[in-house]
Amino acid sequence: MDLEIQKRIKDLADEYGPENVVVILGGAEPEAAGIAAETVTNGDPTFAGPLAGVSLGLAVYHIVESEVKAAVDPAVYEEQVGVVEMVLDVEGIAREVKKYREQYSKYRA
Amino acid sequence: MSNAVISGASYVLVHAPNIMMVAGTTQLLEKENPNSEYIKRIKDHIRSYDDAVAYPPNQACIGNISPEDMRNIKRPWYENPIKGLSRFGRYGEIMPEDEFYGLMAISDVFDLVILEREFAEGIKQKLSRHPLLSENDVNRIKMVADEDAIKKHLENGAVELMYGGKLVGCVRKAHDRDETLSAHVMIENLATKASAVLALRYLLKVTGIASTDVDYIIECSEEACGDMNQRGGGNFAKAIGEIAGCGNATGADMRGFCAGPTHALISAAALVNSGIYKNVVVVAGGATAKLGMNGRDHVNKGMPVLEDVLGGFAVLVSANDGVNPIIRLDSIGKHPIAAGAAPQAVMQNIVYNPLDRLGLKAFDVDKYAPELQNPEITEPAGAGDVPRANYRMIAAIAVKRGELRKEDMDSFVEKHGVTGFAPTQGHIPSGVPIIGYVREQILAGNMKRAMIIGKGSLFLARMTNLFDGISFIMEKNPGIQKEAAKTIDVSSYLAEAFREFAEYLETRGKVDASR
Numbered sequence: 140m141d142l143e144i145q146k147r148i149k150d151l152a153d154e155y156g157p158e159n160v161v162v163i164l165g166g167a168e169p170e171a172a173g174i175a176a177e178t179v180t181n182g183d184p185t186f187a188g189p190l191a192g193v194s195l196g197l198a199v200y201h202i203v204e205s206e207v208k209a210a211v212d213p214a215v216y217e218e219q220v221g222v223v224e225m226v227l228d229v230e231g232i233a234r235e236v237k238k239y240r241e242q243y244s245k246y247r248a
Numbered sequence: 249m250s251n252a253v254i255s256g257a258s259y260v261l262v263h264a265p266n267i268m269m270v271a272g273t274t275q276l277l278e279k280e281n282p283n284s285e286y287i288k289r290i291k292d293h294i295r296s297y298d299d300a301v302a303y304p305p306n307q308a309c310i311g312n313i314s315p316e317d318m319r320n321i322k323r324p325w326y327e328n329p330i331k332g333l334s335r336f337g338r339y340g341e342i343m344p345e346d347e348f349y350g351l352m353a354i355s356d357v358f359d360l361v362i363l364e365r366e367f368a369e370g371i372k373q374k375l376s377r378h379p380l381l382s383e384n385d386v387n388r389i390k391m392v393a394d395e396d397a398i399k400k401h402l403e404n405g406a407v408e409l410m411y412g413g414k415l416v417g418c419v420r421k422a423h424d425r426d427e428t429l430s431a432h433v434m435i436e437n438l439a440t441k442a443s444a445v446l447a448l449r450y451l452l453k454v455t456g457i458a459s460t461d462v463d464y465i466i467e468c469s470e471e472a473c474g475d476m477n478q479r480g481g482g483n484f485a486k487a488i489g490e491i492a493g494c495g496n497a498t499g500a501d502m503r504g505f506c507a508g509p510t511h512a513l514i515s516a517a518a519l520v521n522s523g524i525y526k527n528v529v530v531v532a533g534g535a536t537a538k539l540g541m542n543g544r545d546h547v548n549k550g551m552p553v554l555e556d557v558l559g560g561f562a563v564l565v566s567a568n569d570g571v572n573p574i575i576r577l578d579s580i581g582k583h584p585i586a587a588g589a590a591p592q593a594v595m596q597n598i599v600y601n602p603l604d605r606l607g608l609k610a611f612d613v614d615k616y617a618p619e620l621q622n623p624e625i626t627e628p629a630g631a632g633d634v635p636r637a638n639y640r641m642i643a644a645i646a647v648k649r650g651e652l653r654k655e656d657m658d659s660f661v662e663k664h665g666v667t668g669f670a671p672t673q674g675h676i677p678s679g680v681p682i683i684g685y686v687r688e689q690i691l692a693g694n695m696k697r698a699m700i701i702g703k704g705s706l707f708l709a710r711m712t713n714l715f716d717g718i719s720f721i722m723e724k725n726p727g728i729q730k731e732a733a734k735t736i737d738v739s740s741y742l743a744e745a746f747r748e749f750a751e752y753l754e755t756r757g758k759v760d761a762s763r
Contacts, residue, residue, distance in 0.1 A: 167637055171630030185544070222592035225644040225654075226637065 140178045145188035148179055152195050161248045162199040163207060164236065169228055172201050173235030180243030196245030201236045203229045206248070252517035253572035254722060255457070255527075255564040257684035258450035259309050260340035261671065262348045262443050262558040263300040266410040268539035271435050272555075275540050286544050293543075295326075295552045297344045302329030305622045306557065308669040310337030315620075315685055318667040325624055326552050336379075339684045340450040342557070346411050348442065350375045352419075353389045355442040355491050360434050361391060362401060363409070363417040368392040380449040407431040426476040436536045439558060440471045441487055444533030447560035448492040451529060455564050462564075463525035465489045465499030468512035469532040470674045472503070488531060497529070505709075506619065506678040507716045508532070509561070510702025513680070514720050516565040517575040526567045534558025535673050542629035542672070549628045559676035563683055570728040573690045579605040581701070581719035589715045595641050598701055598717040600649070606721075610646035613664065613721070614689075617682040618642075618701040620670045634677075638701075639665035678702045683722070690724050697723040 152160050162179045166172040174184060179197045183190040200207050203224055208216055269275050269290075278284040300306060304325045307313045312333045322328050335342045343351070350371035353361040363371065368389055375386050393401075401418045402408055409417035419438060423429035444467065452459050467485035474481030485499030502512045509532060516528040536558065543553045568574065581598035599616070603609065616639065623633035639661040646652035652660055670677035679700040689695040704716035 166630070168630050168632040171632075174630060218592075219590040222595070222641060222644045222648060225647070226640040 140175045140183065140188065140190075142188040145178060145183060145190045148197070149189050149193065149195070152197060157195050157197055158246045160197050160246075162197050164199065164201045166201070166232075167227055169231035169235040172232045173239060175199075176201075176236045176239035177243070180239050194243065196243060198244050198246045198248040199236060199240050200248065201232050203227055204233045204236065251568040252520035252565050252575050252577065253568050253725060254575065254683060254687055255566040255569070255572050256451060256455035257563045257680075257687065258340045258447050258454050258561065259311070259337075259681060259684060260443060260446045260450060260560045261300075261306055261309055261342045262345070262439075262446075262534060262560075263295075263297045263342060263556060264345050264348065264439070264534075264536070264539060264558050265294045265553075265556045266345055267435070267439060267536055267558075268294075268543075268553070268556055270407050270410070271432065271439070271536035272539035272543070273537045273541065274543050278544075286547055289547050290540075290543060290553060293547050293551065293553045295554075295556055299326075299329065299552070300557060301335050301342050302331055302333065303554075304328065304330055305624070305669040305671075306342055307333050307337065309339075309559070309671070309681060310341060311339035311684060312337040315666045315669055315682060318669055323624065324551070326554065339454065340447065340560075343446065346371060346416070347374055347378070348439075348558075349409050349411065349417055350386075350389055351381075351446060352438050352442040353391065353417075354381070354385050355445050356391075356438055357487075357490075358422060359391050360420045360422055361409075361417065361438060362393050362398060362406075362420065363389065363391065364395055364398060364415065365392045367411070367414075367416040380446075380453060405431050407435045423475070428474055428476050428479050437471055437473045437484075439536045440469045440533035441484060441491070442533065443558050443560035444469065444484065444488045444531050444562070445491045447533065447562040448488055448494070448529060448531050451531070451562035451564055452492070457527060457564060457566075459493040460496050462489065462494040462497040462527050462529050464516075464519060464528045465494065465497050466512040466516055466528065466530045467499065467501045467532060468503070468508040468530060468675060469501075470503075470505075470508075470535040470537075471533075472501075484533075485531070488533070489529075494529070499529075504702070504716055504718075505704030505706055506674050507702035507704030507718050508675050509678055509680045510700055510718045510720065513563060513565065513575070513700070514577070514580055514718065516563075517577055517720070520565050520567055521577055528565045529562055530565065531560075531562040532675050533560045535675070538673055542625060542631075545629040546625075551628060554622070554625045555672055557671050557673075559671045559673040561676060561680055563680065568725070568728060571691070571725055573687055573722045574725050576602075576606070576721040576723055579603075579721060581699075581717070583715065583717035585714065589713070591641060592645060594703070594715060594717045595645055598703075598719045599642055599699065600645060602699075602719060602721060610642065610649075610651045611660070611664065613697055613699050614695040615666055615682065615686060615698040616642055616664055616701065617666060617679045617686070617698060619668075619677050619703060620666060620679070620681050621668045621672050621677040622670060623668045625672050626668075633668065635665060635668040636661065678704075679719075686722055690722070695724075697721055 406418035419435040472480035581602040618638035
């Protein structure tokens with residue numbers, strides 16, 4: 140995960156409290172989505188960024204996961220995500236993100 | 249209808265593993281950590297020049313194999329090299345790093361590139377046999393020094409030039425305090441300039457145009473040259489044209505992250521179409537910063553570091569000759585500011601709006617060329633197969649529009665897509681690597697049209713959260729249709745004018761009479 144993005148997420152969690160922050164991912168690949176989910180929950184697995192060794196335990200979802208889809212106006216979701224949903228490996232992405240969420244998230248949305 | 253045609257394209261690569269170690273962003277960031285495992289391990293993952301030449305995607309870039317041939321080569325491609333193919337292809341070449349140091353010295357007009365004396369002599373001999381470099385070019389390599397003198401420059405902030413494990417030169421800083429003229433920036437900019445000069449020389453060769461017939465140059469690389477008072481002041485275009493011998497040209501630089509080249513090509517076509525210039529060159533050199541960009545992932549996965557080449561290209565846009573493929577300026581695709589950043593909004597604007605304007609459907613375009621990154625580079629880094637993701641988006645929207653059945657998405661992608669083969673040099677993969685191949689296919693009658701798509705991540709500059717996208721259609725030339733000379737019937741115009749005047753007088757008379 141981009142080091143600058145890690146810093147921004149860490150700053151937002153510090154400012155608003157980790158219990159008040161939900162991270163919505165948009166990565167197109169299951170592996171990359173999984174690494175991002177791991178980074179904002181357990182810490183940066185590459186030990187390169189500001190979240191190295193920092194377990195924020197944030198709630199994290201991918202935009203294509205059913206929990207997010209259910210929370211968004213269907214018309215807006217269709218307009219913004221509809222085509223992407225047809226293209227991406229939705230199951231693979233959801234499986235990866237859920238794995239880290241269930242293991243390391245301390246908070247729930 | 250446009251009067252601008254694409255008269256030719258050139259593509260060059262430069263194998264630059266040593267520059268990768270001293271100027272690639274990933275490596276420089278890792279070097280800040282004295283215990284970096286990556287820096288310790290990367291040496292075992294660096295490819296030889298011969299391996300880089302035999303690498304199928306690199307051969308596709310220079311035209312010795314076609315992008316379509318890539319489908320039939322088993323992956324991983326780095327384990328299935330094509331032996332026996334030349335460093336020279338019909339669009340350009342894959343230059344070795346030692347010769348490139350010489351070319352950087354040739355391209356340097358401020359005595360910033362210094363080569364070790366013995367090394368310089370050897371390189372001058374090698375380059376004197378290069379098909380596109382003259383004696384005058386080679387004689388420009390003048391800044392030579394012994395190793396001790398080079399080491400003193402290194403102590404003073406110069407960047408080292410290594411080859412075969414030896415120190416063979418350096419690039420000095422151009423100013424003591426101006427960071428935009430530091431040695432790091434100068435090696436970056438001189439590498440861009442030199443690789444662009446090579447691409448431009450190849451363009452002159454493949455098109456047969458005289459260097460002095462080039463009227464204008466638009467440079468669209470990823471770098472910015474300037475000084476601390478004007479960091480992106482420019483101008484690479486004229487600097488490149490000067491070394492390439494385009495004495496009658498002027499030019500300017502155009503940027504837009506990876507969308508830059510497509511913006512530049514459309515601008516070039518507009519300049520030709522308007523009649524301002526007859527021959528406009530769009531050119532870009534390589535980006536040293538991106539060398540080894542995904543190297544950590546390649547090393548972790550036991551692969552060679554595949555981002556070891558700089559890429560450069562040049563395209564000639566000329567006045568309509570009735571033969572070469574035209575650029576359809578009557579239906580450009582653009583992503584307007586207000587369109588939003590949703591991927592489908594981007595694709596609608598840059599792919600489908602221009603088709604709709606021309607009454608075309610998705611399958612009327614033989615090949616789409618969005619981002620053509622080599623998937624073997626991006627997949628290990630978790631970014632997936634970027635071209636394929638783009639093709640699936642185009643296909644998915646076609647399904648939504650009722651132009652394609654969902655079960656035919658894969659065959660659409662297969663037929664209208666291209667396997668990614670371009671190095672991740674940012675501006676290079678973005679549509680333009682296919683232009684040479686498409687032009688030939690259109691001329692041979694095997695294709696009718698292709699869409700070149702540029703996409704740029706503008707948010708990286710922190711000036712906007714916007715994304716960018718722009719496209720144009722390249723199409724078979726219908727031939728120059730001479731308009732039949734029109735004979736204007738003046739008498740009918742005169743009769744109409746008299747009739748109107750008579751009506752006016754009549755009305756005026758009635759008005760006057762009523763007063």
